[in-house]
Amino acid sequence: MTPSPNVSSQKAPLRTRVEEYFRGLQERICSQLEVVDGKAAFKADEWAHATGGGGLTRVLEKGGIFEKAGVNYSSTTSQLTKKLAAKLNLTPQKVHATGVSLVLHPQSPMIPTVHMNVRYLEPESGETWFGGGMDLTPYYLFDDDARHFHKTLKGACDKHDKNFYPRFKFLCDGYFFIRHRNESRGIGGIFFDYLKGDLEKTFAFVKDAGNCFLDAYLPLVDRRKKEPWGKAEKEWQLIRRGRYAEFNLVYDRGTIFGLETEGRAESILMSLPPEVQWRYNLTPKPNSREAALLTILTHPKDWI
Amino acid sequence: MTPSPNVSSQKAPLRTRVEEYFRGLQERICSQLEVVDGKAAFKADEWAHATGGGGLTRVLEKGGIFEKAGVNYSSTTSQLTKKLAAKLNLTPQKVHATGVSLVLHPQSPMIPTVHMNVRYLEPESGETWFGGGMDLTPYYLFDDDARHFHKTLKGACDKHDKNFYPRFKFLCDGYFFIRHRNESRGIGGIFFDYLKGDLEKTFAFVKDAGNCFLDAYLPLVDRRKKEPWGKAEKEWQLIRRGRYAEFNLVYDRGTIFGLETEGRAESILMSLPPEVQWRYNLTPKPNSREAALLTILTHPKDWI
Numbered sequence: 001m002t003p004s005p006n007v008s009s010q011k012a013p014l015r016t017r018v019e020e021y022f023r024g025l026q027e028r029i030c031s032q033l034e035v036v037d038g039k040a041a042f043k044a045d046e047w048a049h050a051t052g053g054g055g056l057t058r059v060l061e062k063g064g065i066f067e068k069a070g071v072n073y074s075s076t077t078s079q080l081t082k083k084l085a086a087k088l089n090l091t092p093q094k095v096h097a098t099g100v101s102l103v104l105h106p107q108s109p110m111i112p113t114v115h116m117n118v119r120y121l122e123p124e125s126g127e128t129w130f131g132g133g134m135d136l137t138p139y140y141l142f143d144d145d146a147r148h149f150h151k152t153l154k155g156a157c158d159k160h161d162k163n164f165y166p167r168f169k170f171l172c173d174g175y176f177f178i179r180h181r182n183e184s185r186g187i188g189g190i191f192f193d194y195l196k197g198d199l200e201k202t203f204a205f206v207k208d209a210g211n212c213f214l215d216a217y218l219p220l221v222d223r224r225k226k227e228p229w230g231k232a233e234k235e236w237q238l239i240r241r242g243r244y245a246e247f248n249l250v251y252d253r254g255t256i257f258g259l260e261t262e263g264r265a266e267s268i269l270m271s272l273p274p275e276v277q278w279r280y281n282l283t284p285k286p287n288s289r290e291a292a293l294l295t296i297l298t299h300p301k302d303w304i
Numbered sequence: 305m306t307p308s309p310n311v312s313s314q315k316a317p318l319r320t321r322v323e324e325y326f327r328g329l330q331e332r333i334c335s336q337l338e339v340v341d342g343k344a345a346f347k348a349d350e351w352a353h354a355t356g357g358g359g360l361t362r363v364l365e366k367g368g369i370f371e372k373a374g375v376n377y378s379s380t381t382s383q384l385t386k387k388l389a390a391k392l393n394l395t396p397q398k399v400h401a402t403g404v405s406l407v408l409h410p411q412s413p414m415i416p417t418v419h420m421n422v423r424y425l426e427p428e429s430g431e432t433w434f435g436g437g438m439d440l441t442p443y444y445l446f447d448d449d450a451r452h453f454h455k456t457l458k459g460a461c462d463k464h465d466k467n468f469y470p471r472f473k474f475l476c477d478g479y480f481f482i483r484h485r486n487e488s489r490g491i492g493g494i495f496f497d498y499l500k501g502d503l504e505k506t507f508a509f510v511k512d513a514g515n516c517f518l519d520a521y522l523p524l525v526d527r528r529k530k531e532p533w534g535k536a537e538k539e540w541q542l543i544r545r546g547r548y549a550e551f552n553l554v555y556d557r558g559t560i561f562g563l564e565t566e567g568r569a570e571s572i573l574m575s576l577p578p579e580v581q582w583r584y585n586l587t588p589k590p591n592s593r594e595a596a597l598l599t600i601l602t603h604p605k606d607w608i
Contacts, residue, residue: 068584245582246553266584266585270584272546276579
């Protein structure tokens, strides 16, 4: 059998194989999401980074299911500022970063917003590492959905290390936390960073994590797309989306890394919701479904 | 003549007189804005700060003119973290901060959004200083409005020092700049910080700055409230408001100071627009009024 010329053999350098996997993952996810959406298609923008490399940003807007879906691939080389290097525990140097990052904002407040990211960082001097994760942000809580999402992630983790899921779930709850609101962004998932050591093994895990994303999320879309909602539910979604914007702009490492390394703003900020509201001091009625969500957001839960 | 018991005499400590002036300024501005709005009234929330002091937040929502108007007074004592102290060029210590801060988001895209702030900072050890400023964020540009706003500010500055207006206008253009977008937040105004030296003289200037706010802004409301607009203009306003949220959450010193010193999130973030849109990579049509605004935002101009 002749190996396909488009697939790098096991012997290609790790970075090459990682980039190839990431590009393929973006492609597969976008194709599937278009099928699920049924109305809009992804537009693609190829761009070059100011200091090296570039990326491919794919955005679907005003779809049947998705109000905005952004799936970004990038592979860039940038010079770390002193400040940013300190945050990453590195000396100021060039770093190569490649990854896939996506955020899906559905029209329906009954379908949760989801985020997924896998990334590979290679500093000029020092150890290479992987990072990534995915987390779910429901506007209305369906326990079954939360359980399915977490179980799928646990399945992908358990294949590699039984300690991964509990550790990465804990890190996720800690990371996607809006400090100034004292509440979680959503109901979590997994988050990992600075995974070093045996990089081939880590890469195998990262692939399984990336690959399980559609299995973790698409069944939720299917279950909830017919769930009824009205103006009040939409408004609640818009207000909660405000929290999402707050988290991404104030705390998210990927966003800050991107903006501080002069990344392409439109690609970095495509994660922001299409429409948002900020109402002063809004508190949901006691015993409402909105209040039930807030209880979970202030008391992270074990879903398995 | 018996001096009124409600007015502190010249001999009261500076901080007392500053707080009294700030509270009075908040009160006067809110009364006037209610008259101008003609429909909604300000709600008031008194709150206590976690580590000392508190404030009075006044918010008007869904008014005739203002979609959201927030005018905040606060007087708090907080312990500076090492990180925040470094930003302020201080050693970690307690600092007393008092100020008035407002942001008005009109319904009509023809009326600009405006921000004003005056503040007084007293570190436990070290020099006290004043800061403040105000800036205009139009969605559609009317040269007359920009000139009136800047001329009024220049008038207030010139009474104290002919160098103030050009210096503070320059600082304002530098401060209200959205680095990752490479564009200004609006058409500027004045911005000043770390005004030390003769504090009585500085206080006199700060009072004139605060007092000129309504004269600088209200005529614009009056001129533009009958200007027609439709869905397309509203959408442009919502998209530009997204930039406003980006600036406030990523760069604004007051917001960051507030969030990092565990201030009351609802009071700090009342500056955020009531409704916002983020559309991917939207570029206005060439030669449109929207494009004309962007030209000004990327090329700050001398308005006098």
